[in-house]
Each structure stands twice: as structure tokens, then as C-alpha cells.
Amino acid sequence: MNNKEAVIRTSGVTKIYDSGEIQVEALRGINLVIKPGELVAIMGASGSGKSTMLNILGCLDYPSGGDYHLDGIHINNLDRDQLADIRNKKIGFVFQGFNLLARTSAFENVELPLLYSRRQEIGDLEQLTRQALERVGLGDRTHHFPNQLSGGQQQRVAIARALVNHPAIVLADEPTGNLDTRTSIEIMATFQELNRQGITIILVTHEHDIADYCKRIIEFRDGHIIRDQEVAHPRDAHRDLETGQFQISGLGERP
Amino acid sequence: MKWKNLIKVAFKSIVKNKMRTLLTMLGIIIGVAAVIVMVAIGKGAEKRIQDQIASMGTNLIMVYPGSMQSRGVRMGADSGVRLSLDDVDRLKKTATLIDAVSPVVRTGVQVIGGSGNWNTIVYGGSEQYLEIRDWDLTSGDNFTANDIRAQNKICVIGQTIVKNLFPDEDPVGQQLRLRNVPFKVIGILKERGQNAFGMDQDDVIIAPYSTVLYRLSGHVHINQIIARASSLEQMKAAQVEITAIMRESHKLPEGEDDDFTVRNQTDIASTAQETTQVLTILLASIASISLLVGGIGIMNIMLVSVTERTHEIGIRMAIGARSRDILVQFLIEAIVLSLSGGLIGVLIGFGATWIVHQATGWNTVIAPQNVFLSFGFAGAVGIFFGYYPARKAAALNPIEALRYE
Ligand SMILES: Nc1ncnc2c1ncn2[C@@H]1O[C@H](COP(=O)(O)OP(=O)(O)O)[C@@H](O)[C@H]1O
Ligand SMILES: [Mg+2]
Numbered sequence: 001m002n003n004k005e006a007v008i009r010t011s012g013v014t015k016i017y018d019s020g021e022i023q024v025e026a027l028r029g030i031n032l033v034i035k036p037g038e039l040v041a042i043m044g045a046s047g048s049g050k051s052t053m054l055n056i057l058g059c060l061d062y063p064s065g066g067d068y069h070l071d072g073i074h075i076n077n078l079d080r081d082q083l084a085d086i087r088n089k090k091i092g093f094v095f096q097g098f099n100l101l102a103r104t105s106a107f108e109n110v111e112l113p114l115l116y117s118r119r120q121e122i123g124d125l126e127q128l129t130r131q132a133l134e135r136v137g138l139g140d141r142t143h144h145f146p147n148q149l150s151g152g153q154q155q156r157v158a159i160a161r162a163l164v165n166h167p168a169i170v171l172a173d174e175p176t177g178n179l180d181t182r183t184s185i186e187i188m189a190t191f192q193e194l195n196r197q198g199i200t201i202i203l204v205t206h207e208h209d210i211a212d213y214c215k216r217i218i219e220f221r222d223g224h225i226i227r228d229q230e231v232a233h234p235r236d237a238h239r240d241l242e243t244g245q246f247q248i249s250g251l252g253e254r255p
Numbered sequence: 256m257k258w259k260n261l262i263k264v265a266f267k268s269i270v271k272n273k274m275r276t277l278l279t280m281l282g283i284i285i286g287v288a289a290v291i292v293m294v295a296i297g298k299g300a301e302k303r304i305q306d307q308i309a310s311m312g313t314n315l316i317m318v319y320p321g322s323m324q325s326r327g328v329r330m331g332a333d334s335g336v337r338l339s340l341d342d343v344d345r346l347k348k349t350a351t352l353i354d355a356v357s358p359v360v361r362t363g364v365q366v367i368g369g370s371g372n373w374n375t376i377v378y379g380g381s382e383q384y385l386e387i388r389d390w391d392l393t394s395g396d397n398f399t400a401n402d403i404r405a406q407n408k409i410c411v412i413g414q415t416i417v418k419n420l421f422p423d424e425d426p427v428g429q430q431l432r433l434r435n436v437p438f439k440v441i442g443i444l445k446e447r448g449q450n451a452f453g454m455d456q457d458d459v460i461i462a463p464y465s466t467v468l469y470r471l472s473g474h475v476h477i478n479q480i481i482a483r484a485s486s487l488e489q490m491k492a493a494q495v496e497i498t499a500i501m502r503e504s505h506k507l508p509e510g511e512d513d514d515f516t517v518r519n520q521t522d523i524a525s526t527a528q529e530t531t532q533v534l535t536i537l538l539a540s541i542a543s544i545s546l547l548v549g550g551i552g553i554m555n556i557m558l559v560s561v562t563e564r565t566h567e568i569g570i571r572m573a574i575g576a577r578s579r580d581i582l583v584q585f586l587i588e589a590i591v592l593s594l595s596g597g598l599i600g601v602l603i604g605f606g607a608t609w610i611v612h613q614a615t616g617w618n619t620v621i622a623p624q625n626v627f628l629s630f631g632f633a634g635a636v637g638i639f640f641g642y643y644p645a646r647k648a649a650a651l652n653p654i655e656a657l658r659y660e
Contacts, residue, residue, distance in 0.1 A: 055654055058573075060573060060653050060654050060657070061653075061654050080577070080578060081577045081578070081579070084572065084575050084576060084577040084578075084580075085575065085577070087572075087573060087574065087575045088574065088575020088576075089575070093573055093574070095657075099566075099569075099570045099573070099657070100570075101567060101570060102567075103271045103272075104267070104271065108267065112264075112571070112574060113574045113575055115257075115260040115261075115263065115264055116260070116571070116574065116575045116576045116577075116580060117575070161574065165575075
């Protein structure tokens with residue numbers, strides 16, 4: 001297979017956390033190919049290695065072994081600065097806890113990746129920032145501070161920040177983990193909308209009802225992939241919001 | 256990352272944390288203000304001494320008994336060697352580079368007259384004494400060579416004597432009793448104020464040296480000889496000439512040390528200036544210490560803020576900030592903080608200097624180079640003490656920084 005075709009290609013990726021006496025094998029040889037336009041859910045019990053995988057895919061951490069190609073670039077051999085540039089250009093990261101800068105307006109939070117960009121011709125920063133905020137439906141909230149926004153709105157700001165540099169892929173680690181049911185579905189609606197526009201998205205979740213909105217589900221256990229299947233008919237978050245169907249399904253009320 | 260953007264990011268961070276910004280700057284503000292005020296006071300004292308030495312009289316040359324070492328320690332002052340009127344005569348007759356000379360005989364007396372009594376110092380001099388000291392009269396006359404020959408009991412008096420003994424009447428023509436010897440006041444000196452050492456120069460009586468020597472002092476030697484060089488350019492030559500004449504007068508064989516000391520204003524000025532320069536350096540170093548403490552304050556708060564902002568640094572790295580971007584951001588923050596602290600410190604220093612001047616009447620001089628120096632020093636302090644915390648911030652691992660709460 002051609003590397004260029006896949007956004008993400010890993011072969012035999014391992015991660016060992018070595019803290020002196022104890023060694024934790026968080027990933028034990030992951031082979032994964034993600035193609036453009038996919039909407040993937042990574043599932044698995046707590047401690048199964050989901051976040052570790054996402055951090056490596058997001059170039060926040062180095063794998064201990066194996067190879068990782070992102071958008072055709074062999075990541076293993078890059079230094080700190082090159083990884084920083086990859087994170088800036090090719091990856092949009094969305095966290096469970098939003099990770100917005102405090103006392104900094106939505107606009108300034110979203111603009112930040114553009115400020116760190118090393119691209120020569122990047123365009124009009126203000127226009128790019130505004131476009132990203134509009135894509136997540138926050139065109140009217142640009143000058144609010146994080147503490148003036150609801151959790152769902154904060155996560156939208158974080159998604160806008162992830163989008164602003166037009167990355168090859170958006171990675172989200174439990175993006176709905178801190179949100180109530182309705183807001184979670186709203187965020188999934190946003191992800192589905194962005195995916196329809198062609199953005200490749202991988203999100204980590206341990207909730208089946210969230211994974212049901214994705215086109216592909218990968219399940220982790222003890223650092224292995226134990227299941228990887230396409231979903232024939234993903235749920236439509238927009239429709240669920242309109243019909244209010246998610247309430248009947250009892251999402252979010254599980255222990 | 257582009258410089259413009261880095262500066263933007265650093266400024267936003269500064270504006271966002273007003274309390275931290277203020278606390279960080281406070282040390283620098285106080286340090287710079289202290290340097291400005293203290294140096295201004297020291298420089299003011301220097302200038303005041305310079306002015307007063309200039310007011311002592313132009314082209315003034317002084318001869319003291321005993322040899323004086325270069326650092327101003329007088330040696331052999333009590334070795335019995337005296338200056339005599341013969342020395343004065345000889346200088347008057349043979350010296351070609353001076354146009355006036357006078358002995359100085361000094362003695363403390365109690366004065367009775369006018370409305371009470373007063374303790375002061377009587378200076379005995381020749382009719383050229385006032386001319387050499389560049390001192391004018393406000394009324395009356397100076398005494399003459401005839402008065403000296405005749406040992407007339409007349410005098411001119413300073414303003415402090417006038418104020419204390421003749422507050423409401425014209426002293427000219429009045430009688431004063433100096434150690435019970437009656438003297439007639441014939442002239443009044445112009446006000447001179449304090450000298451460089453804080454002594455009231457107007458608290459004096461000046462009389463013919465012959466009268467002071469033979470009717471008043473009880474001793475027959477003179478304390479000092481003063482002379483005026485015919486021109487400023489001839490100053491050094493005049494001193495050499497005076498030295499030669501004095502050696503001849505004292506019959507000193509070749510190879511033997513002088514038993515007298517010839518000095519001019521510049522020597523005295525440089526001694527006084529050295530003293531005040533020491534004062535300025537002392538004040539400046541005290542103030543520099545506070546600037547240093549201010550710098551350590553910057554480092555302290557920047558270090559705390561690295562810990563406090565670890566999570567923020569993680570976020571910045573996660574969205575693509577390089578280590579160098581973080582380093583430069585922290586450095587810019589430190590430099591901007593210390594430079595704006597420096598600027599505020601300069602302004603407060605100006606204000607405080609003015610207040611000190613108003614409150615105490617001390618001379619103050621704000622030299623531009625000191626302002627630039629302390630401002631520049633503040634910037635250097637920012638870079639120096641900002642670098643370590645900035646390095647620490649830049650070296651953080653993005654994943655660990657993000658996990659930090
Ligand atoms: N920084 C770390 N140091 C040591 N062990 C870690 C570290 N991060 C994660 N682990 C371990 O690696 C395993 C996988 O963790 P993680 O990827 O966070 O799982 P998940 O996100 O699926 O809950 C766990 O056993 C966890 O304890
Ligand atoms: Mg996790």
C-alpha cells in the first residue's frame with residue numbers, strides 16, 4: 001500500500017513507560033491505518049492505552065518502538081522542534097478538559113496556533129480565526145472568556161482552535177467526558193458536520209452511545225487492538241437532537 | 256514563529272496577569288528610583304562643593320606650616336616649624352608670579368558690643384586679604400597698609416556678627432570689644448553662606464594681622480599664608496616659585512624635605528571631590544543592591560510563574576509552540592517587565608528627587624547618563640534573572656506539562 005494514501009499509518013508501535021522499578025507496556029505493537037475522511041472512535045476500558053495511542057498519533061510523545069507515518073512523513077526521526085511544527089500544521093488536538101488559556105478570549109485562544117505558525121503565507125489571521133469559530137457555530141461569542149462560556153461552548157472553542165490551521169487530522173481524547181448528554185450529542189453533531197466537510201477525525205471515548213456516531217470503531221485492551229470494524233449505519237446526531245431520541249436511549253445515565 | 260507574534264503573545268500574557276506584573280515590577284521600580292535619588296543627592300553634594308570651592312577666591316594659593324603628604328595627612332605640623340612674617344616679606348619682595356600676598360593669623364575670641372556678646376574667630380590679614388579671597392564689602396571700607404603699620408584697632412565684620420550683635424543698627428563706626436580690647440568696625444562683608452564643610456563663613460571678624468598678632472593672639476607666629484597667582488595659567492609656576500622662596504627663607508639644605516606645604520584650590524577641590532565621590536559611590540552601591548534585590552524578585556516570580564503556568568506551557572506546546580518560542584516569550588516578558596519597571600522607577604526617581612530637594616533644600620543633580628545607566632541595568636537584570644526561569648519553561652515535556660494541574 002502507498003503511504004501517501006493514508007493519513008495515519010503505524011506498524012508495530014509500542015510504548016513502554018519506564019519509571020525506574022516498574023515498566024508499563026501501554027502499547028504492544030499497534031498496526032493502524034486511517035484514511036482521509038474517516039471518523040473513528042477508539043474505545044476500551046480505562047488503562048487500555050487509548051490516551052497513550054492518541055498522544056503518539058498527536059506527536060506529543062515518542063513511541064518506544066515501531067514506525068509512525070503521518071501524512072506521509074516518518075515521525076520517528078523528527079526532533080522536538082520538528083514535532084512542534086507537525087503539531088502546529090498537521091494536527092488539531094481536542095482534550096477532555098478543553099485546555100483553553102484562562103483569561104484569554106475565545107478569539108485569542110483560537111488565534112494562538114496561527115501565531116505559532118512558521119508558514120510564510122498564512123493569510124489574514126483575523127479572518128481565519130473567525131472562519132474557524134463560525135464552523136463550530138460560535139461566530140457570536142468571540143470575545144467571551146472561557147469562564148463566561150458553558151462546557152459545550154468551551155469545547156467548541158477548543159475544536160475551532162484545532163481546526164484553525166487546517167490540519168490533516170483532528171484528534172480528540174474523550175471530548176465529551178466532561179459534558180452532559182445533550183451537549184455531548186451536540187459536540188458529536190459538530191464532529192459529524194466537520195467530517196462531512198472532509199475532515200479526518202479520531203476520537204477516544206469509553207461510551208458506546210458516543211461511538212455509535214462514528215463510522216469506524218476500534219477497541220483497545222491492554223495495549224492491543226482487539227476489535228476494528230466499520231459501522232454500517234452510524235447514528236445521525238443532528239436527527240437525534242431534533243427528535244430528542246437520545247433521551248429515550250438513556251445515554252449518560254449509565255454508571 | 257514570527258517575532259511580531261511572539262511579542263504579541265508575551266504582551267497578552269503580561270496584561271492578563273496584572274497583579275503578578277505589578278509585583279514583579281515593584282522591585283525594579285524601587286531599585287531604579289533609589290539609584291536615581293541617591294545618585295542625584297550624591298552628585299548634588301559634589302556640585303555644591305565644587306561651587307563653593309570656586310567661591311573661595313580665584314587663583315588662590317595657600318601655604319601651611321609642616322609638610323603634607325599627598326593624601327592630605329599633615330605631617331610634622333607640631334614639629335615646631337612656623338611660618339613667619341619674614342616669609343611673607345620675602346614672598347612679597349621676590350615672587351614675580353603672584354600679585355597679592357597676606358599672612359593669616361587666626362584666633363578665637365569672645366566679642367562684646369552692640370546688643371550682647373558672641374564667640375567667633377578673628378582672622379588677621381594684610382590689606383590684600385579680602386582681595387585674595389575675592390570677598391567684597393557691602394558697606395564701609397577695608398583697612399589699609401597704614402592701618403597695618405600702625406596696628407590700628409579696626410575691623411570688618413561678617414553678616415552673622417551683624418545679625419547677632421547689631422540686629423537693628425548700622426555697625427559701621429560702632430565699637431566692639433575683642434577680649435576686652437576695643438576695636439572699631441569700619442566695614443561689613445558680603446554674605447558668603449556655608450562652606451563645603453558646613454562651616455558658616457559669615458561668622459568672622461577680619462582685622463589687620465599686626466593688631467591681631469601683637470594686641471590679641473598672644474602668640475607671634477602665623478597660621479597660614481595666602482597668595483594670589485597673577486593668572487590661572489601661572490598657577491603651577493607660581494607654586495614652584497613660592498616653594499623655592501620658602502625653602503630659601505627657611506634655609507633648607509638641598510635634599511631635605513619641605514617643612515611647609517603649598518597647595519592651591521584644585522588640590523583642595525580634588526580632595527573634597529574625592530570625599531563626595533566616595534559618598535556618591537556609597538549611595539549608588541546601596542541603591543544598586545536594592546536593584547539587585549529587585550532582579551531576584553523578578554526571578555522569583557518568574558520561577559513561580561513557570562510552575563504556575565506549567566499547564567499553560569503544555570497547551571502552547573501542544574498546539575505547536577517550539578521550546579524556543581516558550582523561551583523567547585518568557586524572556587520578552589521578563590525584559591518588558593523590567594524595562595517598564597525601570598521606566599516607572601525613573602519617573603518616580605525624578606519625583607522623589609524633587610521632593611527631597613524641596614523638603615531638605617539639598618542640592619540634587621540628575622545626570623542623564625545615570626538615568627540611562629540604571630534603565631539599562633534594569634533591562635540587564637531582566638535578561639539575567641529572566642533567563643533561568645525561561646530555560647526551565649522551555650525544557651518542559653509537552654505531555655507532562657499538560658498533565659500538570
Ligand atoms: N506517564 C505515565 N507513566 C507511567 N505509566 C503511564 C503513564 N501514562 C499512562 N501510563 C499507564 O499506561 C497505561 C495506559 O494508559 P492510558 O493510555 O492513559 O490509558 P487510557 O487512556 O486508555 O485510560 C496505563 O496502565 C497507565 O497506568
Ligand atoms: Mg485516557
